[in-house]
Amino acid sequence: MATVRKPDHVKYRREGDHGLVYDHENYGYEDASLTTVHSRIVDLLEYVDGSPRPREDLDAAFEQAVVEAAVEEGYVRGD
Amino acid sequence: MATDPLSAPVTITWEVTLGCNLHCDHCLSGSGPGHEMPGELTTEEAKSFIAECDEMDVFQVNIGGGEPFVRSDFLELLEELTGRGISTCVSTNGTQLDEATLDRVESMDPLYLQVSLDGLQAENDAIRGEGVYDAVVDSLERLEDRDIGTTLNTVVTRQNVDDLPEIYDLAREHGAGLRLNRFRPSGRGEDNWDHFRLTTDQIKWLHEWLSDRPKVRTGDSFFYLNAMGEVRNETLKECGAGSMTCLVDPVGDVYPCAFTQWDGLASGNVVEDGFQSAWDEIASLRTEVDDHEGCPAVAIGSDDPSGEDPQLRAILDD
Numbered sequence: 001m002a003t004v005r006k007p008d009h010v011k012y013r014r015e016g017d018h019g020l021v022y023d024h025e026n027y028g029y030e031d032a033s034l035t036t037v038h039s040r041i042v043d044l045l046e047y048v049d050g051s052p053r054p055r056e057d058l059d060a061a062f063e064q065a066v067v068e069a070a071v072e073e074g075y076v077r078g079d
Numbered sequence: 080m081a082t083d084p085l086s087a088p089v090t091i092t093w094e095v096t097l098g099c100n101l102h103c104d105h106c107l108s109g110s111g112p113g114h115e116m117p118g119e120l121t122t123e124e125a126k127s128f129i130a131e132c133d134e135m136d137v138f139q140v141n142i143g144g145g146e147p148f149v150r151s152d153f154l155e156l157l158e159e160l161t162g163r164g165i166s167t168c169v170s171t172n173g174t175q176l177d178e179a180t181l182d183r184v185e186s187m188d189p190l191y192l193q194v195s196l197d198g199l200q201a202e203n204d205a206i207r208g209e210g211v212y213d214a215v216v217d218s219l220e221r222l223e224d225r226d227i228g229t230t231l232n233t234v235v236t237r238q239n240v241d242d243l244p245e246i247y248d249l250a251r252e253h254g255a256g257l258r259l260n261r262f263r264p265s266g267r268g269e270d271n272w273d274h275f276r277l278t279t280d281q282i283k284w285l286h287e288w289l290s291d292r293p294k295v296r297t298g299d300s301f302f303y304l305n306a307m308g309e310v311r312n313e314t315l316k317e318c319g320a321g322s323m324t325c326l327v328d329p330v331g332d333v334y335p336c337a338f339t340q341w342d343g344l345a346s347g348n349v350v351e352d353g354f355q356s357a358w359d360e361i362a363s364l365r366t367e368v369d370d371h372e373g374c375p376a377v378a379i380g381s382d383d384p385s386g387e388d389p390q391l392r393a394i395l396d397d
């Protein structure tokens with residue numbers, strides 16, 4: 001996983017002291033999932049949004065648990 | 080969600096016009112030829128509204144009507160939405176999809192089509208008009224080879240529920256999904272509620288049929304139970320009207336959902352008040368919607384004496 005990016009079907013925003021992630025990979029709202037996430041996940045998504053980043057940059061900028069959660073949930077993917 | 084409203088809806092439904100080339104007996108919005116509302120949003124107003132949706136971070140816009148494609152500027156509005164990266168799903172009757180239109184639709188992303196089919200030929204055309212079934216099947220055949228996510232959408236009624244297995248096969252044969260919508264007492268459906276609504280036995284059969292076909296989409300809180308009244312899908316349990324989603328009508332008035340377009344539930348106008356202001360106001364209306372178990376639109380629209388969704392009770396009380 002040299003560089004990582006946010007897939008287009010993953011959308012997010014800040015909501016109060018946390019965040020929301022909306023994922024509709026398969027179709028649209030019928031298959032969508034909406035998840036409440038920690039604000040650090042939003043920080044990470046903002047960090048990679050629009051420009052893929054080397055994985056090591058993420059590891060340096062964010063806690064390991066945050067990076068692993070974002071990868072595991074598919075919020076960011078390797079190119 | 081009712082006590083801690085979201086800063087913006089997750090998804091919205093936007094009825095862009097009440098004009099339609101068809102005049103369906105069960106139309107939730109009472110649309111038809113020449114039924115455009117006075118003061119429907121101009122192109123400029125519609126684009127300003129789209130910009131505000133983008134600023135508010137609305138994730139998805141589901142477009143309905145009326146028939147959206149009868150609006151002369153509709154493709155321009157789709158380009159505005161998808162150009163901003165807003166996921167867009169268009170509900171269409173499938174009769175306006177010529178090749179030039181499909182060329183432009185195919186060039187946009189993320190964009191999905193939902194084509195209405197309310198039965199096989201006899202039942203569909205009895206509700207939607209003669210020749211509509213053939214037109215929809217023709218559109219399906221032409222969509223099959225295009226890179227456009229397509230779903231057939233069926234409003235399930237007493238008359239077409241037996242057609243569902245064959246409609247499911249028809250969708251699969253053309254590489255499309257199938258989505259079921261509940262028939263509700265809204266628009267012309269209010270007048271025809273007793274004619275079209277499912278019987279208790281049909282409701283139970285439908286929920287059982289669905290449990291064996293997980294790929295059939297519903298997106299509707301009515302289907303969170305199985306035929307035994309047990310929860311089969313927790314994510315569908317909550318009615319999101321006014322808490323996660325809302326409806327914007329052709330003149331820009333905001334309601335909790337497409338099926339609750341009653342005067343007392345309007346919460347502002349996207350042009351006069353701005354969408355953010357209208358959305359914030361919805362929180363105060365949510366309490367009224369929450370007073371009803373199941374689908375508030377069915378509970379209120381069907382005048383059930385107990386103030387509950389009578390079709391939900393049909394499963395729970397049996």
